[in-house]
Amino acid sequence: VQLVESGGGLVEPGGSLRLSCAASGFVFTDYAMSWVRQAPGKGREWVAGVNNGGANKYYVTFVKGRFTISRDNVKNMVYLQMNNLKPSDTAVYYCAKWTTRGRFYSNPSLDEYDHWGHGTQVTVSS
Numbered sequence: 045v046q047l048v049e050s051g052g053g054l055v056e057p058g059g060s061l062r063l064s065c066a067a068s069g070f071v072f073t074d075y076a077m078s079w080v081r082q083a084p085g086k087g088r089e090w091v092a093g094v095n096n097g098g099a100n101k102y103y104v105t106f107v108k109g110r111f112t113i114s115r116d117n118v119k120n121m122v123y124l125q126m127n128n129l130k131p132s133d134t135a136v137y138y139c140a141k142w143t144t145r146g147r148f149y150s151n152p153s154l155d156e157y158d159h160w161g162h163g164t165q166v167t168v169s170s
Contacts (some may be wrong), residue, residue, distance in 0.1 A: 052164030065139030
């Protein structure tokens with residue numbers, strides 16, 4: 045299994061970024077996927093998730109209306125469109141694969157994931 049994130053960078057408050065995660069090495073359409081972030085000095089926190097088919101999505105409260113998760117089951121890609129970014133969004137963002145085929149719910153434990161990408165840094169600053 046390989047998960048490779050890209051798209052991070054430095055952006056001013058109010059700006060936008062689109063993160064991408066390229067997945068390989070497993071049957072992509074069998075598993076839900078999530079984005080998880082880790083801010084400096086803090087633990088990892090779940091941000092958003094999408095089920096294996098792409099129709100069901102959940103978000104943590106503080107990104108609702110600003111972030112959109114999506115997936116392309118032909119290209120084996122997961123995306124996170126981030127708009128109206130705030131300095132508090134500064135973190136390393138990780139793509140994560142759910143361990144159990146077909147399992148998916150909101151605000152999952154970090155124990156639900158068996159593979160992680162290397163992360164991509166997002167810095168929101170003026």
